[in-house]
Amino acid sequence: MPRYLVEAELESPVVLRRERQSQRSEGIDYVPGTQVRGAFARIYLWRKGEADTAFQRIFGEGGQCRFGPLDPGNEYFPKTAYSCKRVPGFATEGEEKSGGHGVVDLLPVIVRWSLTGQPPAPVRCQVCDHDLKPLSGSYFRQADGTCRDLRHRWRRLAMAHVGIERISGTAAESIFFHLPAMEPNPESPEGSATTALYGWIDTEPEIIELLQDLLREEGGILRIGHARTRGYGRVRLRIHKEMQEESPDWEEWNRKFGEFLGGLLDPQRDFLFTLEFPCGAILVDDLLRYTVDPSWMVPWLPRLGLQSPARSPRQISRVEFASGEILSVAAVTQHERVRGWNFAHGLPRADEWTVCRGAVYVYLYRGDNHGREQLKEQLRTLERTGVGIRRGEGFGAVVINNPFHLQFGVPAVSEPEILP
Numbered sequence: 001m002p003r004y005l006v007e008a009e010l011e012s013p014v015v016l017r018r019e020r021q022s023q024r025s026e027g028i029d030y031v032p033g034t035q036v037r038g039a040f041a042r043i044y045l046w047r048k049g050e051a052d053t054a055f056q057r058i059f060g061e062g063g064q065c066r067f068g069p070l071d072p073g074n075e076y077f078p079k080t081a082y083s084c085k086r087v088p089g090f091a092t093e094g095e096e097k098s099g100g101h102g103v104v105d106l107l108p109v110i111v112r113w114s115l116t117g118q119p120p121a122p123v124r125c126q127v128c129d130h131d132l133k134p135l136s137g138s139y140f141r142q143a144d145g146t147c148r149d150l151r152h153r154w155r156r157l158a159m160a161h162v163g164i165e166r167i168s169g170t171a172a173e174s175i176f177f178h179l180p181a182m183e184p185n186p187e188s189p190e191g192s193a194t195t196a197l198y199g200w201i202d203t204e205p206e207i208i209e210l211l212q213d214l215l216r217e218e219g220g221i222l223r224i225g226h227a228r229t230r231g232y233g234r235v236r237l238r239i240h241k242e243m244q245e246e247s248p249d250w251e252e253w254n255r256k257f258g259e260f261l262g263g264l265l266d267p268q269r270d271f272l273f274t275l276e277f278p279c280g281a282i283l284v285d286d287l288l289r290y291t292v293d294p295s296w297m298v299p300w301l302p303r304l305g306l307q308s309p310a311r312s313p314r315q316i317s318r319v320e321f322a323s324g325e326i327l328s329v330a331a332v333t334q335h336e337r338v339r340g341w342n343f344a345h346g347l348p349r350a351d352e353w354t355v356c357r358g359a360v361y362v363y364l365y366r367g368d369n370h371g372r373e374q375l376k377e378q379l380r381t382l383e384r385t386g387v388g389i390r391r392g393e394g395f396g397a398v399v400i401n402n403p404f405h406l407q408f409g410v411p412a413v414s415e416p417e418i419l420p
Contacts (some may be wrong), residue, residue: 001064001384002242003207006199007047008070008222011107011234013181014225018339019403029137029156029182031070031197031224031235033279033394034340039222039235040067043214058207066386068394069279070235072150073138076278078404079332079358080107083133084125089149090139091127100149101127103135105408108260108276108331111299111362114316114330116266123410132216136358145407157181161230179227201239210237252299253401260411271365271372272329273379276399280336280354280387294332294361295319297387300378301363302328322374324367333359354395355388360402367377 008031016028016035041059045051051059082104083089086202089100102125109120125132140148153327163175201208215222215237225233254272257266265272274410275294285296305328306318336356340349365375379400389394 001202005200005240005243008197008235009239013183015179015232033067033069035224036066068200070139070199072349073140074198075141077135078360080105081135083135086135087129090147104410105405106411107405110330162320181265243259260409274404275361277359279394280357281387281396281398282354322371327364329362329364331361
């Protein structure tokens with residue numbers, strides 16, 4: 001399906017909680033695709049009055065529309081991204097005081113460790129020699145390919161309120177609570193990237209026209225999140241034209257990533273590829289139990305197997321594919337709990353466990369060129385359709401061979417070695 005770029009600006013603070021308990025609920029710094037989809041569905045029902053055939057086509061299970069999350073940046077860090085513990089962030093040329101000590105990607109180090117069983121030397125900050133810590137959340141990639149972090153662009157607030165006594169309409173005694181809110185930082189420096197939220201919608205052109213009509217009827221405003229009756233959650237949304245994406249050169253990615261590994265793989269025989277879930281994914285096995293293993297829903301992938309650094313290279317899980325085999329090399333992932341509210345039923349949704357945003361899975365195909373071409377076709381289909389359940393809410397979107405790993409990868413230093 002075509003992908004359309006979405007931009008949003010906050011006209012009032014947005015309240016989004018991780019938990020249902022108001023007094024101990026941390027806020028989140030992005031708008032999930034579930035909220036965007038629900039806001040459009042609410043407008044549709046208010047305007048049309050019923051869940052007709054078009055409603056089922058857009059919002060029903062297995063519908064023809066997928067709503068991605070709205071993030072403060074246009075890219076999301078993979079779980080393999082790290083930065084200096086003392087001064088985190090991207091290094092900015094000519095702005096030494098405002099930039100960080102740089103960002104690195106440790107995927108090459110993890111892959112070599114998994115393939116050889118040899119623990120790598122510790123990777124430290126190249127500027128101050130301090131420890132590194134993982135990065136998470138969004139960042140901003142500019143048109144020239146350079147990256148900037150989001151410091152000074154957004155701030156999180158704790159908005160204090162008192163309860164209202166229902167009979168008298170005045171402040172109720174002993175009821176005081178706060179709401180975790182997100183809003184643009186008014187102290188952002190001049191010349192910084194615009195304080196917008198970035199997302200996407202995958203659907204057909206006729207459905208986009210219908211969504212545009214709904215927005216025009218509402219003045220371009222969606223109401224998202226908690227405490228909407230108190231004035232929170234007013235978001236001005238714009239849907240742009242279809243995004244034109246260039247076809248990635250996965251062979252070139254494989255060759256360059258192999259250079260990070262120091263000649264460990266044979267580019268004529270080996271094809272390394274990664275699966276990344278920038279929006280998270282809800283994966284289940286054949287008994288509908290939540291899992292972090294994509295192979296339960298993508299049967300041509302091998303099981304994750306033992307994910308211990310102490311494992312032998314002989315313990316790597318593998319499965320036959322075409323005239324060769326696919327090996328499960330590494331996975332950097334974890335589970336996260338997702339909670340929600342069913343507006344139609346007026347009840348909480350059942351808790352579900354997702355693969356975290358930014359999770360990275362690494363696989364290695366070993367075989368001839370015919371099997372490699374078959375694999376590429378499967379990967380294109382996977383990237384186009386996604387994987388898992390609740391894909392209409394943005395879960396399960398897949399990125400194959402993220403260029404971030406080449407731009408910020410750290411070479412795995414050791415003696416070249418061709419695996420048997």
